[in-house]
Amino acid sequence: MPSLQALAACGPEQTSSAFLCYLRLSSLLVAQGQKEKAYEYLLAAQKTAEEDKAKSLLGAVEIAIANYWFQAGNLSKALDHAKTCLGFLDPACLGSSPLSLTSYHLLFAECSLWAGNVTDALASLSLLREHVSPSSTSLVKESVLNCLDSSIRLASLYLLHGDINAATEIIEVAFPVAKEKGSKRAVAEAHVLLALLKSKQGHSDQEALLTEGLSTELADKRVEGRLQLWAGIFYSTDSSNQEKAQSHFDKALQLSREAGDKFTEALALGHSALLTGSESARTEALRFAEELAAKLVVTLLNEVNT
Amino acid sequence: MYLQTIEVPEGTVLDSLEQISAIHDILGDKDAAVAAFKLALAEVRKINLQEKPILGIKHYYFLGIFSVNRLGDPVQAKELLETAYIVAKRMPDFPWHSVAVDLSDVKYVMKDRDGAAAQLNALLQETNVDDEITIKVLYKLARIHSEMANKSKALEIYERLVEKVRTSEKSVLPEPLVAHRVGKLYLLTGNLSKASHFLKLAQSDETDPELKSQVGVALTAVKAQAGERQEALKGVEELVLITENSITKDTVPIGELKTDLGEILLILGEYNRATEEFQKVTDPTVINLHKP
Numbered sequence: 001m002p003s004l005q006a007l008a009a010c011g012p013e014q015t016s017s018a019f020l021c022y023l024r025l026s027s028l029l030v031a032q033g034q035k036e037k038a039y040e041y042l043l044a045a046q047k048t049a050e051e052d053k054a055k056s057l058l059g060a061v062e063i064a065i066a067n068y069w070f071q072a073g074n075l076s077k078a079l080d081h082a083k084t085c086l087g088f089l090d091p092a093c094l095g096s097s098p099l100s101l102t103s104y105h106l107l108f109a110e111c112s113l114w115a116g117n118v119t120d121a122l123a124s125l126s127l128l129r130e131h132v133s134p135s136s137t138s139l140v141k142e143s144v145l146n147c148l149d150s151s152i153r154l155a156s157l158y159l160l161h162g163d164i165n166a167a168t169e170i171i172e173v174a175f176p177v178a179k180e181k182g183s184k185r186a187v188a189e190a191h192v193l194l195a196l197l198k199s200k201q202g203h204s205d206q207e208a209l210l211t212e213g214l215s216t217e218l219a220d221k222r223v224e225g226r227l228q229l230w231a232g233i234f235y236s237t238d239s240s241n242q243e244k245a246q247s248h249f250d251k252a253l254q255l256s257r258e259a260g261d262k263f264t265e266a267l268a269l270g271h272s273a274l275l276t277g278s279e280s281a282r283t284e285a286l287r288f289a290e291e292l293a294a295k296l297v298v299t300l301l302n303e304v305n306t
Numbered sequence: 307m308y309l310q311t312i313e314v315p316e317g318t319v320l321d322s323l324e325q326i327s328a329i330h331d332i333l334g335d336k337d338a339a340v341a342a343f344k345l346a347l348a349e350v351r352k353i354n355l356q357e358k359p360i361l362g363i364k365h366y367y368f369l370g371i372f373s374v375n376r377l378g379d380p381v382q383a384k385e386l387l388e389t390a391y392i393v394a395k396r397m398p399d400f401p402w403h404s405v406a407v408d409l410s411d412v413k414y415v416m417k418d419r420d421g422a423a424a425q426l427n428a429l430l431q432e433t434n435v436d437d438e439i440t441i442k443v444l445y446k447l448a449r450i451h452s453e454m455a456n457k458s459k460a461l462e463i464y465e466r467l468v469e470k471v472r473t474s475e476k477s478v479l480p481e482p483l484v485a486h487r488v489g490k491l492y493l494l495t496g497n498l499s500k501a502s503h504f505l506k507l508a509q510s511d512e513t514d515p516e517l518k519s520q521v522g523v524a525l526t527a528v529k530a531q532a533g534e535r536q537e538a539l540k541g542v543e544e545l546v547l548i549t550e551n552s553i554t555k556d557t558v559p560i561g562e563l564k565t566d567l568g569e570i571l572l573i574l575g576e577y578n579r580a581t582e583e584f585q586k587v588t589d590p591t592v593i594n595l596h597k598p
Contacts, residue, residue: 017565021584024568028581041588053417054453088455144533145573146496181533183575219578 019048019057023064030071031222033260042068059088066107073262075115075293082108102131102150106157113160114263116295121161128154129170145186148177152189156226159197160296168197185223188216192227196234210234225255225264232268236275245275266297273301316358320349320365324372331376343369343377350386359393366390367405370412380415387412403429403439410446423450437474444470445479448487457495464488468504482511482521490524493531502528516559519548523566530573542570561587 022045030038042064049057066081082104089101105124112121128150151174158167171193178190191213195206214231218224232248235241249272256264266289273281282301289297327342350369355362370386373379387409394402410425426447429435435443444467451460468488471481489504505528508521526541549563564583571580 017559017561017587020565021568021587024572025581025584025588028572028577028584031577054419055455056453059455145531148533177533181535183535185575 019045019052022048023060026064027067030068031220031259033221033258035068035072035260038068055088059085062088063103063107066111070107070111071260073260073292075111078111079108079115082111102128102146106150106153109157110153110160113157114292114294114296116299118161121157125154125157125161125166129166144177144181145183148174148182148186152178152186152193155193155197156189159193159230164197164200167193168201171197184216185218185220188213188218188227189223192230192234196230199234199237206234221255221259222261222264225252225259225261225268228252228255229264229268229271232271232275236271242275246272249275262292263294266292266294267300270297270301316353317361317365320346323349324365324368327372328376340377343372355389355393359397363390363394363397363400363405366393367408371408374412374415380412383412384409384416401436403432403435407439407442407446414446414450419450419454423447423454426450437470437476438478441467441470441474441478445484445487452491457491461488461491461495464491480511482508482514482517486517486521486524489521493524493527496531498528498532519545519563520566522548523563523570527566527570527573530570535574538570538574542567542574545570 022041026038026041026045028038029035029041042061045064046061049061062081062085066078066085068078069075069081070078085104089104105128109121109124109128112118112124151170155167155171155174158164158170171190175190175194178186182190191209193213195210195213198209199206210231214227228248229252232245232252235245235248238245249268252268253265253272256262256268266285269281269285269288273285286298286301289295289301323342323346327339327346330336330339330342346365346369350362350365353362353365366386367390370383370390373386374383387405391402391405391409394400394405406425406429410422410429413419413422413425426443429439429443430447444463448460448463448467451457451463464484464487467479468481468484471479471484485504485507489501489508492498492501492504502525505521505525508517509525511517522541523545526538526545529541530538545563545567549560549567564587568580568583568587571577571583
């Protein structure tokens with residue numbers, strides 16, 4: 001899910017208040033599922049940027065539009081706008097600004113992963129690994145919260161890709177920082193991700209960590225839906241916990257539908273179908289993933305089937 | 307008729323037409339101001355610039371500045387100022403630098419940032435440019451680079467500017483204002499120690515309530531980005547009090563403060579509060595958000 005923090009740390013130096021507000025409101029509202037209102041704000045921001053012609057504003061709008069289409073479930077449009085945004089990127093803004101390479105690569109990597117363009121995704125992911133760690137020696141190390149949020153999102157992308165070791169390395173660095181300084185959301189995500197990754201590496205006794213992460217009320221259905229999905233995957237590999245896994249997948253489905261998060265919904269449908277072994281559920285999940293052009297899920301369902 | 311009956315020194319008619327245009331503009335009679343301006347425009351084109359360059363520069367310059375500042379016509383202004391600039395630059399020892407700065411301003415107003423930057427860069431290559439002009443040039447150039455999404459270049463120029471302001475006896479910009487700009491830009495690029503250093507320099511000015519509040523916001527944003535959550539939240543609450551203070555409302559732009567407040571709340575993961583602050587800024591029914 002695109003991190004709002006990645007878009008958070010102020011905009012171009014002399015941006016008007018109205019422009020920034022339109023941009024931020026569009027990101028916040030689309031994340032809450034209010035797509036129509038979000039699009040109105042996006043158009044208002046775009047109009048301002050086009051009138052002003054400053055590259056910094058045009059770039060900020062393009063990445064916001066890419067973010068909008070991703071959240072609306074349209075990978076093709078999201079990738080198109082992300083590529084346009086690349087022309088406006090400011091290499092000096094690693095990690096902190098809406099125009100940062102970090103924001104772009106996180107969004108581009110996520111869209112590419114869902115679309116099944118693994119090579120593209122990995123190019124961005126490996127570049128991100130060099131820059132966003134909270135313990136990195138790069139310029140951005142001081143912007144702890146931005147790095148932390150980017151790290152958590154990066155770890156979740158490596159998890160989606162299936163590189164458990166890379167994801168674990170990143171989240172192990174981020175986890176203590178999250179506990180000490182992070183927002184409620186960062187703390188919850190770091191707990192759940194660490195628990196899932198550790199269990200995938202064969203470490204037992206991770207349930208307490210998972211439960212602690214899930215117990216936080218976030219008032220953000222998109223994030224909560226994703227956490228429930230990770231929890232479902234956590235339990236699904238244990239034959240004695242199949243009911244718990246299904247319960248978490250069901251919650252993930254409900255929350256992602258309420259939040260309009262189609263990719264989490266697709267993955268939850270896919271994992272749920274694999275858990276039950278139902279051919280009709282698999283067919284339904286496959287149809288939904290194909291409609292979204294989410295090849296990541298299509299591949300998951302087909303691989304297991306073969 | 308006036309011209310035919312009385313002999314006056316060259317330029318007197320132009321002077322009068324310019325004054326008439328200015329007076330009509332001040333009195334709010336835009337049509338009369340434009341009419342007089344057009345007559346002045348016709349007169350200025352009669353000047354033989356080879357023979358009377360100083361007279362030409364004076365009037366082309368005046369009319370250029372008048373058309374952009376008072377009549378809102380940057381296209382006309384650009385043509386007039388370009389003529390003044392070309393003539394002025396041809397003359398030995400003529401102080402043409404300020405004409406070049408004004409011409410870059412007009413290009414900037416016309417959204418021709420590349421053209422404006424080229425004009426300013428050319429000035430920086432000149433020797434014997436007055437400190438006052440150099441400071442203006444650096445400030446404008448840094449702003450353009452920042453808007454052109456070239457923050458590293460903007461920072462390089464801003465740092466030069468800080469040094470120039472500090473060492474010059476003729477600074478046209480107060481050091482705290484420049485330090486605030488530099489600090490804010492470092493904040494945007496994620497270099498928090500440098501941001502903090504320059505913002506603390508900017509804190510030395512206690513007399514400007516707008517700058518004081520902007521520096522306060524930026525320092526709170528530094529704390530938020532550094533993960534000093536409690537400190538940042540404390541700063542947020544202080545900012546909320548400022549935005550609700552009736553005296554402050556008359557001295558600082560509350561809309562900008564609320565926007566910055568929303569940005570900090572976003573960094574802290576306080577999405578609902580951030581949404582509320584942003585919505586207040588875009589809500590046309592909320593008054594006192596912007597300076598009159």
